[in-house]
Amino acid sequence: MPELPEVEVICQGLQPHIIGKRIRNIHCSDKRLRVPIDCEGMLSELCNQQIHSLTRRAKYLILKMKNGAGLIMHLGMTGNIGIFNQGTVRKKHDHICWLLDNDKEMRFNDTRRFGAAHLLPAKNAQILENAFFAATGPEPFARNCTAGYLHKLAAKRSQAVKNFIMDSHVIAGIGNIYANESLFRAAIHPARPASSLSEKEWRRLLTIIRKTLRHAIQCGGSTISDFVNASGDGGYFQMNFQIYGKNGEACAVCERTIQRTVLGGRASFFCPTCQRISD
DNA sequence: CAAGTTACCTGACGGC
DNA sequence: TGCCGTCAGGTAACTT
Structure with missing residues (x-):
């Protein structure tokens, strides 16, 4: 949750x-x-x-x-x-x-x-x-969390960019939903090797991660099954899901069918047109 | 040392 | 009706 x-x-x-x-x-x-x-x-x-x-x-x-x-x-x-x-x-x-x-x-x-x-x-x-928290990565909103930091750290990582941004030692707080949503919004294929992103792409992705997280907080979070806040109210960011859980549906941008795959053991969703594997 | 696998749990859901 | 397999927002200890 x-x-x-x-x-x-x-x-x-x-x-x-x-x-x-x-x-x-x-x-x-x-x-x-x-x-x-x-x-x-x-x-x-x-x-x-x-x-x-x-x-x-x-x-x-x-x-x-x-x-x-x-x-x-x-x-x-x-x-x-x-x-x-x-x-x-x-x-x-x-x-x-x-x-x-x-x-x-x-x-x-x-x-x-x-x-x-x-x-x-x-x-x-x-x-x-x-x-x-000694080994925990920076907060996404922190000043020391920069595109340069991610680009440099990713240089020695061959793993999928989605797994990389979900690694709490790299950056804190990004789980499966927001990794999927952020990569779709940044038009980056989740399976691309982390090392293949340019610094410019990292800049775009980081900006979009921040925007997506901020938006979700403003919506009171995402309610899947039964998430509620301290007062018992559900969030409504799930209304804004564009990719998570939408395999078989049409991409909101290009209408191509959204695909599902598994990366690092986690369900991963992408649009084959909007999220190219190579740039 | 990076990256893949497994274990930890309950419950919902679909197929038969 | 129920039994079985599969899947689910996360993390860390393992193995390779």
Whole structure:
């Protein structure tokens, strides 16, 4: 579900509900996420502490308490975090529930349990956070994320450009949907070797990635199956999909039939006319 | 060291 | 009706 835009929408949606609130109790399911949930650790580090901030880095959410402790959370494929009234029935895959001091409860729901929550104890939170993101590529909107950087890094990579831009060590936050959509909008074939793009093409692609992500955030993200923001509203960027999931349909630009292929094990869609394999 | 494969999970859907 | 295979927004530990 969640790529950068969806995580950003969840982050912005949660902030007004939780900043400054105190966590009164934490309840965890007995199931493990991608890593085990450290419920004991969360109780001792986060309980009775006030929430200082919630931010996003790549597809991760970072919760910080005023005592310095923190939590790095990932939503995996099916994760979501929402705000609910305490006492309302918890859903089947609610794995972590943080009870706040305003009768609200923040709940982490994740059907497939590919998500994760990493605790950052107060005494070395910043060191652990830095280590956690040490190998993560720049944010697409960051100043140090430039066409020159991508062009130079891609020079030694023979892999498909789509796989390259989905590599979180290269650039953060781009998943399968927005990789497909951005490459279509940039008229670049997803299977082209990353090293074959000129710096000019990287400039165009980066501009379009940014535009596409920004647009998706403004739309409240993409709702496939059941994505909703913190208030329970779905996004509507899926209305703007031009290529993702559209194999067999006519290209909106040239009417040629959209093709589906598999790259890096992920469904990849392209228009054979608009996205030429060689330039 | 780059790049491909596998594992981690549940649920929806289509074919039979 | 149900059983089976396939597929799904992600990531990291493996292997090659």
